[in-house]
Amino acid sequence: MSSKSSTNDLIALCEPEISGQEWHYVKECLDTGWVSSVGSFVTRFEEEFARFVGADHAIATVNGTSSIHLALLAAGVEKDQEVITSDLTFIAPANAIRYIGAQPVFIDAEEAHWQMSVPHLQDFLENHCTFKNNILTNKTSGRQIAAILPVHILGHPTDILEICQLAEKYNLPVVEDSTESLGGYVGKRHCGTFGQSGCFSFNGNKLMTTGSGGMVVTNDPALAHRIRHLSTQAKSSSSEYIHDEVGYNYRLTNIQAAIGCAQLERCPHFLVRKKEIYDTYQQAFQNRSDILTLDTADHVTSAHWLYSIRVNDEANDINSRQLISALGERRILARPLWQPMHLSPAMTGAQFVGDGASQRIFQQGVSLPSSVNLDTQQQEKVISEIFKILGP
Template sequence: MEKFKKLCSFIREAYSAPEGFIPLHEPRFIGNEKTYVNDAIDSTFVSSVGEYVNRFEEIMCEITGAKYAVATVNGTSALQVALLLAGVESGDEVITQGLSFIATANAISYCGAQAVFLDVDKTTMGLSPAALKSFLEDYAQLKDGVCYNTKTGKKLAAIVPMHTFGHPVDIDSIITIAKEYNIPVVEDAAESLGSYYKKQHTGTFGVLGAFSFNGNKTVTCGGGGAIVTNDMALAEKAKHMTTTAKVPHPYEYTHDMVGFNFRMPNLNAAMACAQLEKLEEFVDNKRAWAKSLSGFCLENDIDFITEPQGTESNYWLNALCLVNREQRNGVLEFMNKQGVMCRPIWTLLFKMPMYAHCYRDEQINSQCLEDRIVNIPSSVII
C-alpha cells in the first residue's frame, strides 16, 4: 500500500489540501455564473422560456459542431427523448453496453424497450465493435429494411454506445456496423463534453447525441441536459416533445401528442452558459492533471487509464486499473479513510434486479474492469 500512500500525498499536494476531505469531482464556479443567474432572476423568466435557454443551445452547437441542440432538464431525459426520436417503441430492443451508469438502461426502459447488454473494449471502456458485430451476426436479420432479433422476434431499434469517463469509444467502427444492419446510433455522451474522436466532437456521429450537466460533470448547471443532432426535423420534434407538445398559440392550450415537461429552466441555462464559457479552460486543466497523474503512476507501477489512440478526452474522471478486486477494495478503503474520495466503477447493469432478465453476452472485459477500476479525484485544480 506504500505507493498509494504516495499517491494520496501527490493528490493532496496538487490540490493544495494537506488535510481535510478531497471530493471526487466538485464543480468550479469562477466565471459569470452569479451574474447570469441574477440577470435571469431580474428578467422574471426563470422557467423554460428565456434568452439563456436559447443562448445555451447556440453555444452547444458552437462547441460540438452539431447543427441543432435542444436543452433538457437532465441527461437522462435527453437520452430518453433521443431514443424516441430515433424510432424506439414499446417492446423493442436497444443494444447498449453492460458497463455504464444506470441512467443508460433507465432511459431505454422509459421508452418501454428492453436493453441488450454487450461487452466493452478494455482500451475505451465503451461498447466493443467486435461484441456488437458478433451479436448481430448471430441474432440479427433485416426484413424490409428493419432489423429484428431472430431469437426474440423483436425489433433492434437502436444502438447506444456510452463514452465512459469522457473517453471516446471506437465510434467509427460502431457506425459502420450499424449502417450494415440499418440500426440508428444514439450516443450517450453524458460524460464526454469537450471530448473528440478524430477531431470530431462526441455525440455528433450518431443520429442523435445526449449530454448531461449534472452537478458532478465537467461543466454543470445543477441538472440539465442537451440533445444534439444534424437533422432539422428531429430537432424541431425534440423541442416540441420536451415542451409538453404544445401547439404554438398566443393563449390557447392545445397539445397534439403525448409530450414531456423536459425543457431546461432559464435559471439553469444561465448557469450553464457561464460554465460553457469556461469549458476549454476546464478541459485543458483536467488534461494537464491527467498527464501529471499518468507520469506519477508510470513511475510507481500503477496502471492509469489514458485516452484511446486517435481521441482527445476531457478526462472527466481519472481512473486506475488495479490488479484484482481484492486490491481494488483495499485501495478504496485506504484512500477514503485518508479523506481522498475514490470510488469503484459502476456495478454491471445486468446485475441490477430490474435488468437481470435482459440478454447479455459473456461480458469478459466488463467484468474485468468492474473488478479493477478505481476513480480518483478529478476536479479542476485552482
C-alpha cells in the same frame, strides 16, 4: 469563487468550479423575472453549446437522462423493441430505454479503453440477429432492434466510426450518450455528433454543470423540432392549449441555462485542467505493475472527465475496494465503477453479449479525485497515499 468542498481537508472526487459569470447571469434572470423554461439564456445556451460541439441544433433539457429519453423517442424506439447499449456504464441510458417499455441488449466493454466492444457488437448483429426487408430482429427474443446507444464513458470516446458503420449496414439509428465526454473528439469531430443525435449532462459532477441539466444535439432540423416539441408537453399551438400527443415537461429553466452559459465559457480551461490532472496521474503510475491505467487511444482526444485506474490485485494483496476504503480513511474520496448493467437487479433478464470484460473492469476499477480545482498539493497527496497503501 470556487465551490471547494475540500475546505476541511477532504479531497472531493469531482466537484464543480463556479468561478466565472454565473452570479452575474443568474442575477439577470432574477432581476428580470425570467426564471422558468422560457428566456434568452435558454436560447443562448442552446446556440452556444451547438457551436461548441459543432452541431446544427441543440435542445436543452432538465437532465442528461431526459435528453436520452427524448433522443430515443425521436429515433422511433417503441415499446417491446430493443436498443443495443453499453454494459459498462452508469445506469441512466439503460433506464431511459426502459422508460419507453423497450428492452436493452448489453454489449461488453473492451479491455483497452473500457468502451463498448465493436467485435462483440458485430458478433451480436451478425450471428444473433436476422436482417430482412431492412429490419433487424433478435433471434433469441424475436424482438425488433430499434437503435444503438453507445456510451462514451469516463471522457474517452468509443469506437464510434466503426459503430456507425455497423449501424448503417443494419439500418439502425445511433443515439450517442456523450454525457461523460463533453470535450472528447474522434479526429476533429466532437463526441455526440456522429450519430443521428448526441446527449449531454450538466449534473454537478460533469465537466460543466447547470446544477442539473442536459442537452440533445443533432444536425437534423426535423429531429430537433420533434425533440423540442416532446420536451414542452407536445403543445401544438402557440396560443391555445392544444397538445397533439403525450409530451414531457423536460425543458431547462432560464436560471439553469444562465449558469450553463457561464460554465460553457470556462470549458476550454476545464479541459486543460483535466488533461493536466490526467498527465500527472499517468506519469506517477506508469511504472507500477499493480496499477493498470486507462490510456488514450490513437486518433482520439479524451475529455479526461474522471481519472480511473484498475488495481491489479494479482500483483498486489490490496484490491480496489480496500484501496477505496483506505483512501476514505485519509479523507480522499475515491469511488468504484458501475456494476455492469447485465448484473444489475434493475435490468434482470436483459440479454448480454460478451466475455466478462466489463465485470473484470468493474471489480478492479477505482475513480480518483479529478476536480478541475484539484491543486498540485492535493494531487500529490492522493498519489503518495496510494503508494503508501499499495506499498513500494
